[in-house]
Amino acid sequence: MESLEIIGLICGCCALFFAIVTGLTYFRIKKLISLISEDLLEQALPIIEKQRRRVYAYIILSSIFTVATVVLSIIV
Secondary structure (H helix, E strand, O other), X not given: OOHHHHHHHHHHHHHHHHXXXXXXXXXXXXXXXXXXXXXXXXXHHHHHHXXXXXXXXXXXXXXXXXXXXXXXXXXX
């Protein structure tokens, strides 16, 4: 295998990893919101906001690695 193929494979695995972590984090937030009442929701908002930012960061990382994988597969 060429070095670009190996880098493409690593980028693809990283993209898949971040996509799975994003999904798990998103469903954890969704479950948290559905389990707590309206009174506790205001207290949990800082935690939810922090997790929401983390989800966006994971989405961006997954997108970057996906684009890198596609570009490398076109080059090779």
